[in-house]
Amino acid sequence: MSRYFSFGRLWVLLVKEVIQMRRDRITFAMMLGMPLLQLILFGFAINTDPKALPAALVAPTQDRFTRAMVSALEMTGYYRFILPDATAEGAEELIARGDVAFVVTVPSDFGRRIERGDNAQILIEADATDPSVASGAISTLQTVASSALTRETGATGSSLPVEIVVHRRYNPEGITQYNIVPGLLGVILQMTMVMMTSMALTRENERGTMENLLAMPATPLEIMLGKILPYLGVGGVQVAVVLASAKVIFNVPFVGPLVVVLAGVFVFVLALVILGYLISTVARTQMQAMQLTFFFFLPSMLLSGFMFPYRGMPAWAQVLGEIFPLTHFLRLSRSVMLKGAGFSTVSGSFLALIVFALALALLALRRFRKTLD
Amino acid sequence: MTAPAIEVSNLTKQFGGKAVVNNVTLSVRKGEIMGFLGPNGSGKTTTIRLMCGLLEPDSGEGRVLGHDIRTERGAIKRKVGYMTQKFSFYEDLTIKENLDFVAGLYGLPKRREAVRETLEDLGLTSRKDQLAGSLSGGWKQRLALAACVMHKPDLLMLDEPTAGVDPKARREFWDEIHALAHGGLTVLVSTHYMDEAERCHRISYISYGHLIATGTVAEVVHNAGLTTMIITGPNTGEAEKRLRGADGVDQIAPFGATLHVVGRDGDRLRAAATRVAGETGNVVNPAETSLEDVFIQLMSAATDNMQ
Ligand SMILES: Nc1ncnc2c1ncn2[C@@H]1O[C@H](COP(=O)(O)OP(=O)(O)OP(=O)(O)O)[C@@H](O)[C@H]1O
Numbered sequence A: 001m002s003r004y005f006s007f008g009r010l011w012v013l014l015v016k017e018v019i020q021m022r023r024d025r026i027t028f029a030m031m032l033g034m035p036l037l038q039l040i041l042f043g044f045a046i047n048t049d050p051k052a053l054p055a056a057l058v059a060p061t062q063d064r065f066t067r068a069m070v071s072a073l074e075m076t077g078y079y080r081f082i083l084p085d086a087t088a089e090g091a092e093e094l095i096a097r098g099d100v101a102f103v104v105t106v107p108s109d110f111g112r113r114i115e116r117g118d119n120a121q122i123l124i125e126a127d128a129t130d131p132s133v134a135s136g137a138i139s140t141l142q143t144v145a146s147s148a149l150t151r152e153t154g155a156t157g158s159s160l161p162v163e164i165v166v167h168r169r170y171n172p173e174g175i176t177q178y179n180i181v182p183g184l185l186g187v188i189l190q191m192t193m194v195m196m197t198s199m200a201l202t203r204e205n206e207r208g209t210m211e212n213l214l215a216m217p218a219t220p221l222e223i224m225l226g227k228i229l230p231y232l233g234v235g236g237v238q239v240a241v242v243l244a245s246a247k248v249i250f251n252v253p254f255v256g257p258l259v260v261v262l263a264g265v266f267v268f269v270l271a272l273v274i275l276g277y278l279i280s281t282v283a284r285t286q287m288q289a290m291q292l293t294f295f296f297f298l299p300s301m302l303l304s305g306f307m308f309p310y311r312g313m314p315a316w317a318q319v320l321g322e323i324f325p326l327t328h329f330l331r332l333s334r335s336v337m338l339k340g341a342g343f344s345t346v347s348g349s350f351l352a353l354i355v356f357a358l359a360l361a362l363l364a365l366r367r368f369r370k371t372l373d
Numbered sequence B: 001m002t003a004p005a006i007e008v009s010n011l012t013k014q015f016g017g018k019a020v021v022n023n024v025t026l027s028v029r030k031g032e033i034m035g036f037l038g039p040n041g042s043g044k045t046t047t048i049r050l051m052c053g054l055l056e057p058d059s060g061e062g063r064v065l066g067h068d069i070r071t072e073r074g075a076i077k078r079k080v081g082y083m084t085q086k087f088s089f090y091e092d093l094t095i096k097e098n099l100d101f102v103a104g105l106y107g108l109p110k111r112r113e114a115v116r117e118t119l120e121d122l123g124l125t126s127r128k129d130q131l132a133g134s135l136s137g138g139w140k141q142r143l144a145l146a147a148c149v150m151h152k153p154d155l156l157m158l159d160e161p162t163a164g165v166d167p168k169a170r171r172e173f174w175d176e177i178h179a180l181a182h183g184g185l186t187v188l189v190s191t192h193y194m195d196e197a198e199r200c201h202r203i204s205y206i207s208y209g210h211l212i213a214t215g216t217v218a219e220v221v222h223n224a225g226l227t228t229m230i231i232t233g234p235n236t237g238e239a240e241k242r243l244r245g246a247d248g249v250d251q252i253a254p255f256g257a258t259l260h261v262v263g264r265d266g267d268r269l270r271a272a273a274t275r276v277a278g279e280t281g282n283v284v285n286p287a288e289t290s291l292e293d294v295f296i297q298l299m300s301a302a303t304d305n306m307q
């Protein structure tokens, strides 16, 4: 066998790692069950298309056109008018307090204008502090309004002079409806990959088995690969689980080429696993490894654009966000999965991920303790 | 005369500014069983780690089986079997999986056979699928020893291999070590047990990182230059009280109904012991100095040095 690298020894290390992984039932179940559980929890709990949102109606004249509009809005399922006769000031306060998500204002001359064939307006103010709340409710508006009024006036013409004015308030930027699942893929991978890998190696240090391993003829590269490869495999399974359930359970549109996403996932997971390995060369105990993982996990979740729109953050936070692989992965996966971007469009994010993986690998190899010092 | 199996000189290793191993020079001949003794925290484990390439010395050099301990770690690792103080095989792997892992890492040519033979020698064939973590302490030690001789090393370094092992198993363990040494293997074994030290060809005694005595048991005892008297009689309790701090008395230890009194200056010790024995109605007799007496003397001397 070669001095510096031997596939035989690597294989022995891999087999051992997989046996240990399989024997640790709880962790093993977690590695496969957690992505699914998180996906379902997050996916359903973070509902991007909520229905029956509380609304207030400001309509000084309740004529038949107004009533037709209101019942049409209720029919969409998005609006639930908890206050059908609000005043302008009252409604303002309700929306500011967050008691209602919408204020629908039908001006007093609405009916008259329709009858005369003039331009008529309805104002819908949406509380867009959580931008995703309003998007579904608003997207259906124009068609709803047109068909309701068509029925009411008996007109056959296609161009009814109703204009619906939408004000998204408090946060002008809306995020895409299916944002969450591609994002979740990144977050789940990050959580499990970094944590599992970092714990797997610190466990050897903590239990003292590292001393034995180092006293036997295994080289640093073999030990590192022996730790990294099994978790790459686990990552692959997780990706399959998340992508399949994204398709089946949430029917997430998948516009772009799958290979590009998979290639991106591969580089991302590689970077994460190496990061986990790097953490394990710093941490002395599994507890420390866990803490370091979270120390990395939380800011990257907050600043990557998973929780809050990236463009909505101040410039310094955006710069900070760039140092997390998750940020680049999110850009890549969202662009490809949702917007149908091809390889050339996301090459920047790709490059960033590759740089991460390489830099981390270099650091990890340097940090590896050949001795127990 | 062949080259020694271990030859290190002036090895020093510091942790946090404190020299844990201080200028240690040690030589172990081929085929020899060298006992390595010293109080807790004296640097035995650290010295062994330095010699098998697990730690880098701050200064000093050495060769193990002809290989430099700084630059030829890989070669040393392939030829040395190291049994750690703490059980360090995988508790969540079965006995067989552990042996198989070790055999694989050393690249043994007939791996399956080697594992099967080792299991048979150990008498663990029927329990081979039991998790190593579920073995009793004594069995873990046996498994560890078996695992680290599987690749037929030329040198064995055993760090307190019999801690917590019952007397019968310990004796078997030592019979095994002697059998291995007969086959030409060199053994360096650390221990706290005096009876084990007496089964070694030579011993080295380390204290606060300094190697302060080396040689056969007889040599070490002789070089210590101690005199021992035994006091027997009806009133050893009173004798002990009077001898404490008496001129020429360095150690007093009751052994059942007898009292061992040890001192560096034979004449003064004899005078003191005879006087007190006479006063308290006891009998005094000269005795052989034991290795334990020597070690206790060395330990207190070293503490004095430190202060
Ligand atoms: N990695 C380390 N970092 C810092 N200090 C250490 C390290 N390893 C050992 N020491 C210190 O070095 C000293 C000697 O330790 P060592 O384990 O070599 O003693 P020992 O003779 O084997 O003791 P024992 O009989 O209890 O096993 C101790 O004071 C210990 O605390």
Ligand SMILES: [Mg+2]
Pocket: B044, B045, B046, B085, B159
């Ligand atoms: Mg020790």
